[in-house]
Structure formats: C-alpha cells, structure tokens
Amino acid sequence: DGGITQSPKYLFRKEGQNVTLSCEQNLNHDAMYWYRQDPGQGLRLIYYSQIVNDFQKGDIAEGYSVSREKKESFPLTVTSAQKNPTAFYLCASSPQITGTGELFFGEGSRLTVL
Amino acid sequence: GEDVEQSLFLSVREGDSSVINCTYTDSSSTYLYWYKQEPGAGLQLLTYIFSNMDMKQDQRLTVLLNKKDKHLSLRIADTQTGDSAIYFCAEINQAGTALIFGKGTTLSVSS
Numbered sequence: 001d002g003g004i005t006q007s008p009k010y011l012f013r014k015e016g017q018n019v020t021l022s023c024e025q026n027l028n029h030d031a032m033y034w035y036r037q038d039p040g041q042g043l044r045l046i047y048y049s050q051i052v053n054d055f056q057k058g059d060i061a062e063g064y065s066v067s068r069e070k071k072e073s074f075p076l077t078v079t080s081a082q083k084n085p086t087a088f089y090l091c092a093s094s095p096q097i098t099g100t101g102e103l104f105f106g107e108g109s110r111l112t113v114l
Numbered sequence: 115g116e117d118v119e120q121s122l123f124l125s126v127r128e129g130d131s132s133v134i135n136c137t138y139t140d141s142s143s144t145y146l147y148w149y150k151q152e153p154g155a156g157l158q159l160l161t162y163i164f165s166n167m168d169m170k171q172d173q174r175l176t177v178l179l180n181k182k183d184k185h186l187s188l189r190i191a192d193t194q195t196g197d198s199a200i201y202f203c204a205e206i207n208q209a210g211t212a213l214i215f216g217k218g219t220t221l222s223v224s225s
Contacts, residue, residue: 056211105158
C-alpha cells in the first residue's frame with residue numbers, strides 16, 4: 001500500500017546528542033514537510049522541500065537540518081543546538097504545491113530527551 | 115503574518131451535534147481544511163472547502179465558510195464516541211508552499 005513511513009516511532013536521546021528521524025514515502029509526491037507538535041501548540045513547520053536537492057526553512061528551523069537526496073526520502077536531524085527537542089514530529093507529503101494542497105501524514109515520531 | 119485560531123476544547127454528549135470554530139487571517143487562501151488526529155497518530159484530512167464556496171456537506175460533516183469574517187466551522191452531526199480526537203483547521207500560507215495549522219480543538223464525546 002502507498003503511504004508515508006516514519007521511523008522510529010519512539011526515540012530517547014541524551015542531551016547533547018544528534019538524532020535523525022526517517023521519513024519515506026512511496027506516493028511519488030514531489031513535496032515533503034516536517035512539522036513539530038507540542039501540546040497546546042498545534043503544528044509548527046520546521047522544513048519543507050518542493051523538489052529533490054532543494055529545501056526551505058519553515059518557522060522553527062533553528063537546531064534542525066534536513067536533506068532531500070531522493071524523491072522518496074526526507075530525513076530530519078535534530079541537533080544538539082535545538083534547546084527543547086522533546087516533541088512529536090510529523091512528516092507529510094503532497095503531490096504538488098498547487099492544487100488542493102492536501103497533505104498526507106505519517107504516523108509520527110515521538111522524541112524524548114533525557 | 116498568517117494565523118489560524120481555534121478554541122482548545124469541546125465536550126459533547128453522544129448523539130448531539132458538535133460545532134468546531136476557526137478563524138484565519140489570510141483572505142487570499144484558496145482552500146481551507148479540516149484535519150483529524152487520533153491519539154498518538156498522524157493527521158488525516160477530513161474535508162476541505164474551496165474559498166468561493168459558502169458550504170460543503172459530506173455525510174455527517176458540514177463545513178461553513180464566512181469569508182467576510184474569515185470564519186470557518188465544522189459541524190459533526192450525530193456525534194459518536196469514535197469522533198473523539200483533535201481537530202485542526204488549516205490554510206495555505208501566502209507563499210502557497212505549506213499549510214498553517216491552528217492549535218487544534220480537542221473534542222471529547224461522552225456516552
């Protein structure tokens with residue numbers, strides 16, 4: 001079945017460590033996104049990519065990095081520079097930027113910093 | 115900048131109607147969306163409405179759009195316990211490159 005797969009679902013990290021969250025889609029979508037969700041804060045955009053080898057910062061990009069070497073993959077690295085990394089991270093994809101703009105979401109990755 | 119606002123909580127009894135409200139700031143938004151999130155999961159698109167429409171109905175869901183007041187609502191008829199979830203309103207940002215989400219309304223349905 002087509003969809004978006006995020007891994008791992010749960011991740012624990014010590015302070016000062018970098019961690020990479022995986023996001024893979026087999027929907028042949030051009031655009032991919034990373035959002036962060038905190039209780040009572042809704043979803044905030046970290047990074048997005050409209051095409052392979054190109055990505056743009058969202059509203060809260062500081063302390064994060066991404067790459068888009070393949071159309072189906074958009075990994076997110078949470079670096080030690082991110083001051084409050086504990087959160088629920090959601091990856092999404094979209095067939096195109098124009099059109100209805102519908103996003104398809106993965107099941108999320110919950111990161112806890114100990 | 116763009117902003118989407120929603121009330122945070124709504125509690126209803128099973129069988130009643132639920133109405134979740136949202137206000138947005140970008141009057142040029144082409145589409146407006148309602149997403150549903152169940153506990154520990156990603157978001158799923160419930161419905162969307164094109165900005166030149168006032169209303170859209172889809173089974174138990176009715177979306178009303180008041181462009182003058184920049185107000186969007188989602189009505190769920192005959193609310194069931196399975197409707198308990200967080201509901202997000204969203205609009206496309208001005209650049210047309212990503213969705214901006216509200217903080218989400220937690221709907222609690224009691225039997």
